[in-house]
Amino acid sequence: MSTSEKQLTEEQAREVQRQLDFYVQGVREIIPTEELENKLVKSIVEGKPLKIKLGLDPSAPDVHLGHTVVLNKIRQFQENGHTIQLIIGDFTGKIGDPTGKSVARTQLTDEEVRQNAKTYFEQFGKVIDMEKVELHYNSKWLSPLQFEEVINLAGKVTVARLLERDDFEERMAFRKPISLHEFFYPVMQGYDSVILESDIELGGTDQHFNVLMGRHFQERFKKEPQVAMLMPLLEGIDGVEKMSKSKKNYIGIDESPNEMYGKAMSIPDELLIKYFELITNLSPTEVETIKNKVQSGELHPRDAKMLLGKTIVEMYHGREAAEQAEQHFVSVFQQGKTPEVIQEYEWEGNPEVSVIDLLVQLDLLKSKSEARRMIENRGVKVDGNRIEDTGVVITLSNGLIVQVGKRKFAKIKL
């Protein structure tokens, strides 16, 4: 849009750059980057907000900080006055899985869809301003489509293109069945962008294919194609797998200040900056500063993690709760109670050990049954994380702290 660029005042040019600096932070992929800038220039020159699309699966409304990676990006656009289009994929949810094979795709009633949407919104409200959000249910435009229109839609994409989607490609290669209707999920998602004339669609990198379908269909329907902004998937606090409810490596958006803070403290050092970038509301400059200080040794990773914990708790529970959570952590783990008085155990056996055996061998508890009871009474923590399952196997690492009740500690030396 060279014409638009020419019209830019110096102030406008600075504003474009200021917004861009925010938007590109932490993003894995922008397709294509130059179009993002062009759209932004046009928006600022014409004073017209961009339409930022985010699609939601109505079947899994539990929100954890992994989801806020995208929400935080949404918030940045919102704070700059752009329009957020939240789309509840209720049509997909309502049709379920006609093959009856997928457990995940069970058919949802209207009531369930509404209920799940409500759960989303309550939780989203902690990150973005739900008052200013455009809300859409895609059944509104998908449900009335008749066969002829479906054919018309299907005529705008090739089978080969659809088979490029990683999971389809893999299933074809391994001769696992793909039902024809499954091809329609990306098609629908793409068509949503046509109807809503979205400028930008956000998603995790796992949505790469589906988000590009929006671009594809907009082009085929002679609309200006949207820009795809793909956010990295956030590893859970274990530092290994993608954050997810089922892996129990998540920080829930509804968790108490102390739990949030404690979990933030337990992430591996390597994830520190990524967490700052992706799930806090710090500016790119602030994050850069923290990063530099940690790298130079000026800031101890533990102290950086404390800042992370405090920032996150403040985002979801306010400043006061954040300070209390910090004090709680300090009183339990830092004010001498943990590092100074605790006994060190030189561990010589297998570093993979069941939590029950660990407690007994460390002499923290006298018997396996006592150990089991204590876990059931929620009295055992490992590195600050409460153990909730008596069957857990712990992988010991140097410096790992095991805590029973309020006062008994042991530190592992490998």
Add this chain to the structure above:
Amino acid sequence: MSTSEKQLTEEQAREVQRQLDFYVQGVREIIPTEELENKLVKSIVEGKPLKIKLGLDPSAPDVHLGHTVVLNKIRQFQENGHTIQLIIGDFTGKIGDPTGKSVARTQLTDEEVRQNAKTYFEQFGKVIDMEKVELHYNSKWLSPLQFEEVINLAGKVTVARLLERDDFEERMAFRKPISLHEFFYPVMQGYDSVILESDIELGGTDQHFNVLMGRHFQERFKKEPQVAMLMPLLEGIDGVEKMSKSKKNYIGIDESPNEMYGKAMSIPDELLIKYFELITNLSPTEVETIKNKVQSGELHPRDAKMLLGKTIVEMYHGREAAEQAEQHFVSVFQQGKTPEVIQEYEWEGNPEVSVIDLLVQLDLLKSKSEARRMIENRGVKVDGNRIEDTGVVITLSNGLIVQVGKRKFAKIKL
């Protein structure tokens, strides 16, 4: 259906066998054969006619004897009291090709569909009793389908299964695009059988995949699956390619008795029995007798062909016309007028020659304009076939006979 079989009287068993003998004649494939017999047994025991489905493409209503291969089979079922379901695929015709790429799949108006259907019926009436036919337009049940129902339909077939269709497989292999909507043509054809609860679907061998889709979808909709009966594709009178209008190797269902007879005489000997089997109304026993006589030398192939010509003309123009056509042929080609008196020309030039040049070079006519006029007045025949186009290029072969008017002949010697 062992229970049904037990109930069969001796007379019924004979009737089953009598009908079967007709039905299997000339068929390339029955899938599966035992189900055809079971359905027949049940129909005869319960006195309930079978539903025999034939789908028609509304975009190409010109009927030639190639089409009557299937129609003759339909007629056999009709003569035994079964119900014929003719389906005009008007939904497909009306939606056209959404990619806009296919010339063949141009969108038809309602009026064109009706007009083409009318053309079909007028011509079909020469083979089957159109009064007793059930007529269906598939837009009736396809057009009102909504997206949700389309998804439900699409959920009952896999992508891999659809890609097994020869032309899809080939296009995938050669990386030629297949639009997603194309997958719906076999799906629709299959769904037609679900709606009509067809017992048997007839088609050419090129319909193998599509007809089996009917079986597939009936099973998925918990209906009794239809039997597929696939007829061979009839070679044209050139003996090489499938009979088709565009190859000019066809005998049209509307052609004059003399043209039909003459064209029947021109088929290669190898096709003789196939033509008898597939496009005449002779019984399996009669065809068998002819076959044996030709093989033993008792019947000269030329005489067998004359019988073929006479039979075909009788089917479409009645007995009298058939006898006249035979006499005409005999008087022109056999009673000495052709073979004895005609001049032989030793041809030394290019054997590919325009008919105009040929007529002038053979000295049959004096100038190109005279030649053109004679063709326009329908006065020129090559090997008994009237030349209707002044632009035709003839491929000369040894013994080829060129005729102008009633008396002028020339025979080519290469």
